Amino acid sequence: MLNYLWAGMILTGIVYAAATGRIPDVTNAAVDSAKEAVALCVTMTGVISLWSGLMEIASAAGIIRSISGKMQPLLKFLYPDLPAGHPAQKSIAANMIANFLGLGWAATPAGLKAMEELGKLEDDRRSGRMSGPARRKGTAGNEMCTFLIVNISSLQLIPVNVIAYRSQYGSVNPSAIIGAGIAATAVSTGTAVIFCRMMERMKKR
Amino acid sequence: MRILLFLSDFIVPFIIFLIICFGILKRIQVYDTFVKGARSGFLTVAGILPTLIGLMTAVGILRASGFLNWLSGLLGRITVCIGFPGELVPLAVVRMFSSSAAAGLLLDVYKEYGTDSFLGLAASIAMSCTETIFYTMSVYFMAVKVTKTRYTLTGALAATGAGLAASVILAGMMI
Numbered sequence: 043m044l045n046y047l048w049a050g051m052i053l054t055g056i057v058y059a060a061a062t063g064r065i066p067d068v069t070n071a072a073v074d075s076a077k078e079a080v081a082l083c084v085t086m087t088g089v090i091s092l093w094s095g096l097m098e099i100a101s102a103a104g105i106i107r108s109i110s111g112k113m114q115p116l117l118k119f120l121y122p123d124l125p126a127g128h129p130a131q132k133s134i135a136a137n138m139i140a141n142f143l144g145l146g147w148a149a150t151p152a153g154l155k156a157m158e159e160l161g162k163l164e165d166d167r168r169s170g171r172m173s174g175p176a177r178r179k180g181t182a183g184n185e186m187c188t189f190l191i192v193n194i195s196s197l198q199l200i201p202v203n204v205i206a207y208r209s210q211y212g213s214v215n216p217s218a219i220i221g222a223g224i225a226a227t228a229v230s231t232g233t234a235v236i237f238c239r240m241m242e243r244m245k246k247r
Numbered sequence: 248m249r250i251l252l253f254l255s256d257f258i259v260p261f262i263i264f265l266i267i268c269f270g271i272l273k274r275i276q277v278y279d280t281f282v283k284g285a286r287s288g289f290l291t292v293a294g295i296l297p298t299l300i301g302l303m304t305a306v307g308i309l310r311a312s313g314f315l316n317w318l319s320g321l322l323g324r325i326t327v328c329i330g331f332p333g334e335l336v337p338l339a340v341v342r343m344f345s346s347s348a349a350a351g352l353l354l355d356v357y358k359e360y361g362t363d364s365f366l367g368l369a370a371s372i373a374m375s376c377t378e379t380i381f382y383t384m385s386v387y388f389m390a391v392k393v394t395k396t397r398y399t400l401t402g403a404l405a406a407t408g409a410g411l412a413a414s415v416i417l418a419g420m421m422i
Contacts, residue, residue, distance in 0.1 A: 043394065043395060043396040043397075043399075043400060044384065044385060044388055044389070044393075044394050044396060045394055047381070047400075048301065048302070048305050048385070051305040051306065051308070051309045051381075052304075052305050052308050052309070054309065054312070054314055055305070055308035055309040055310075055311070055312040055314055056308065056312065058312040058313065058314040058317070059308075059311065059312035059313070059314075062312070062313055064311065064312055064313055067311040067312070067313075068308050068311050068312055070311070071307035071308055071310065071311030072304050072307060072308050074307060075303040075304045075306065075307025075308070076300050076303065076304050076307075078303055078307075079296070079299040079300040079302075079303040079304070080296070080300070082299060082303070083292055083293075083295075083296045083299060086292050087288075087289060087292045087293075090288045090289075090291060090292050091285040091286075091288035091289045091292070092285065092288075093288065094284045094285055094287055094288025094289075094291065095280075095281035095282065095283075095284040095285035095288065096262075096263060096266050096267075096281065096284070097284055098280050098281060098283055098284025098285075098287075099266050099267065099269075099270040099275060099277055099280045099281055099284065100266045100269070100270075102270065102273070102275045102280050103266070103269040103270045103272075103273040103275055104269075104273065105266065105269055143258060143262075145258075145259070145262075150386075151287075151288050151291055153387060154291055154295075154386075154387065154390050157387050157388075157390055157391045158390070158391060160391070161391040161392075161393075178395075180392060180393055180394050180395055181393065181395040181397065182388065182393045182395060182396050182397050182399060186387075186388075186391075186393065186399075187396070187397055187398055187399045187402065189387075190383060190384060190387055190388070190399050190403070191399060191402035191403050191406060193378065193383055193387075194377075194378045194380050194383050194384075194403040194406060194407070195376075195378070195403075195406035195407075195410065196375070196376050196377055196378045196410065198375065201371075201374065201375030203350070204353070204371050204374050204375050207350070207353060207354060207357065208357070208362045208367075208371060211354065211357040211358070211362050212362065213362035213363055213367075214363060215363070216362070218363075218368075218421070219368060219371045219372050219375065222368070222372045222414075222417040222418070222420075222421060223371070223372050223375040223376060225413065225417055226372050226373070226375070226376035226410050226413040226414050226417055227375065227376040227410070229376070229409050229410060229412075229413035230376045230377065230406045230407065230409050230410030230413065231406070232409075233405055233406045233408075233409035233410075234402060234403075234405070234406035237398075237401075237402045237405050237406065238402060241397075241398045241402070
């Protein structure tokens with residue numbers, strides 16, 4: 043899917059640009075975007091390393107374990123087939139908390155760790171050490187799908203940057219959208235959870 | 248409002264303070280541990296760099312070609328029939344690909360229609376209840392070498408669609 047998506051974006055772009063005479067723009071965009079990606083990574087290296095370091099302390103101090111313990115009912119609800127105490131639970135919990143608080147940079151390392159642990163879970167399922175459906179290598183497990191769909195549904199409670207933009211552009215009440223934002227986030231996340239549940243049910247039959 | 252911005256200013260230092268305090272209380276070699284974690288974070292970023300170059304090049308090409316504008320125009324004509332304002336379609340489409348480009352379009356909406364207009368409110372809410380689908384999917388899936396993503400994209404689009412619909416309805420209620 044990712045392969046087709048990526049190829050589709052590039053091919054569509056080039057064909058459309060050729061048809062509308064924007065080929066020079068595409069050339070520039072290709073080179074500039076590649077450069078931009080490196081610049082972004084340089085920025086990311088600092089912030090992500092900072093948060094990874096802090097997360098390491100938090101996990102050594104047992105903070106993350108106690109948070110994931112408190113979130114057990116929620117984790118059990120979202121990931122019914124993920125055994126309690128699995129290392130992925132801790133990373134998922136840390137990722138969710140960081141997302142709630144709007145700390146995107148802190149959420150990324152925890153999220154990547156969670157995906158890694160879920161990958162190991164899939165390995166264990168393939169070799170029969172863990173219960174659950176065994177899938178071929180390179181295929182997303184149910185937990186991975188749920189984790190990403192819930193992440194994409196946005197969990198941030200207070201959209202700090204949107205509020206900042208609003209006040210910058212002269213809103214009389216920049217934070218007026220907080221309530222509505224939480225409601226809309228609840229709708230999108232609710233949809234995500236219902237969707238994942240339906241897919242899991244369907245696949246089980 | 249003041250309190251919120253104040254809190255959001257404080258949240259990062261507060262969390263750092265809390266984590267280090269706990270670390271010291273638990274008698275952890277905090278600096279050593281930090282460096283160990285930072286090293287793995289550093290390697291993580293180095294690992295996703297190729298993915299990011301690929302993704303951002305694809306997004307850059309797609310945006311520069313004008314295809315997204317054409318798609319937004321087309322979708323805009325359809326969505327008006329179901330009550331979703333056509334002015335917000337470019338924002339909704341671009342939001343799935345790039346967070347920074349979407350922020351630019353959000354500011355355009357503010358300049359053109361005002362932050363507290365129906366469109367300004369709907370755009371603000373839509374921005375806060377959605378995420379960049381393609382960025383999230385490629386970074387996380389590529390990190391674990393998964394290419395068969397099954398129903399992730401469909402689910403992500405469903406969640407985003409529901410969020411967008413909710414934004415327009417909620418903004419309508421606020422006016």
